[in-house]
Amino acid sequence: MNVLRLETTSDPALLAPIRRAIEAFCESSGFSECAVCETGLCVNEALANIMRHAYAGAKNRPVLLEANFVEGLLQITLRDWGNGKDPSAAPPKIDPLTPGGLGLVCLRSMMDEMTYTPQPDGMVLTMKRRKK
Amino acid sequence: MDVKTASDLVPWARTEGQALIVGVKGEIDLHNSPELRTEVLDLIVKHPSLRVVMDLTLVPYMDSSACAVLVEALRRVRAGGGRVFLVGLQPRVKSLLEIARLGSIFVIAADEAAALAVK
Numbered sequence: 399m400n401v402l403r404l405e406t407t408s409d410p411a412l413l414a415p416i417r418r419a420i421e422a423f424c425e426s427s428g429f430s431e432c433a434v435c436e437t438g439l440c441v442n443e444a445l446a447n448i449m450r451h452a453y454a455g456a457k458n459r460p461v462l463l464e465a466n467f468v469e470g471l472l473q474i475t476l477r478d479w480g481n482g483k484d485p486s487a488a489p490p491k492i493d494p495l496t497p498g499g500l501g502l503v504c505l506r507s508m509m510d511e512m513t514y515t516p517q518p519d520g521m522v523l524t525m526k527r528r529k530k
Numbered sequence: 531m532d533v534k535t536a537s538d539l540v541p542w543a544r545t546e547g548q549a550l551i552v553g554v555k556g557e558i559d560l561h562n563s564p565e566l567r568t569e570v571l572d573l574i575v576k577h578p579s580l581r582v583v584m585d586l587t588l589v590p591y592m593d594s595s596a597c598a599v600l601v602e603a604l605r606r607v608r609a610g611g612g613r614v615f616l617v618g619l620q621p622r623v624k625s626l627l628e629i630a631r632l633g634s635i636f637v638i639a640a641d642e643a644a645a646l647a648v649k
Binding site for chain 1: 557559560561594595597598601602604605622625626629630632635
C-alpha cells in the first residue's frame with residue numbers, strides 16, 4: 399500500500415509543488431506517463447477550484463490531500479473547510495469560449511470516479527482512478 | 531521589430547508586418563496566470579495585429595487558468611478582426627486544449643514560420 403498525506407494551504411504558489419508530489423506518487427505506484435500527467439492536472443484543477451471558489455481567493459486556509467494506492471486503485475481525497483458549495487452542481491460547460499468549468503471537465507474525463515461529499519464545515523472531493 | 535516585455539513569462543515579443551509574435555515560457559497555473567494575462571493583453575492592446583502568434587514551445591505545462599488567458603486574448607484579437615495562432619504545443623498543452631475543445635478554435639501551427647505562412 400502506497401500512501402501520501404499533505405497538510406497544506408490554499409496558496410496558489412503551492413499548486414506546482416503539490417502537483418509534482420502527486421505525480422511522483424502516481425509514478426511510484428506504476429502508472430503510465432499519460433496517467434501521471436492527467437492525475438497531476440486533475441489535482442491542480444481540483445485545488446484551484448478550492449482556492450478560487452471554496453475559499454474565494456484566501457491564501458491561508460487549510461487543505462488536506464490524502465492519496466492511497468491499493469490493489470490497482472488510486473484514491474485521492476481533498477478536504478477543505480470552505481463554503482461547502484458543490485462545484486459539480488453547476489451547469490455543464492457547453493461553449494468552450496465561455497470562462498469557467500474546464501477544471502471539472504478534466505476531472506470528469508480523466509478520473510474513473512469523482513464525488514463531492516458536503517461536510518458540515520466544508521467539502522470532501524474523492525477522485526478514483528484504476529491502473530490499466 | 532522587438533517589443534519590450536515586462537514579465538519573465540513572456541521573455542520576448544516582436545512585430546513582423548501585421549503580426550505580433552509572443553514567446554511564452556514556463557509552467558503556467560493559477561499562481562502565475564494572472565501575470566501572463568496582464569502581459570499578453572497589454573501587448574495585444576499596444577500592438578493591434580491581425581495575426582497574433584503565441585509561441586508555446588517553452589511551455590511544458592499549463593492548466594485551465596492559462597487556457598482562460600488564451601481564450602481572453604482570442605476574444606480581444608477577434609474583436610479587431612484578427613486571428614490567434616498557437617505554435618510549438620507540447621503534449622500536455624495540446625492534450626488540455628483538446629479536452630477544452632479549443633483545438634479547432636485557435637489556429638494550431640507547428641511553428642512560427644508555418645503560422646506566418648497561413649493565408
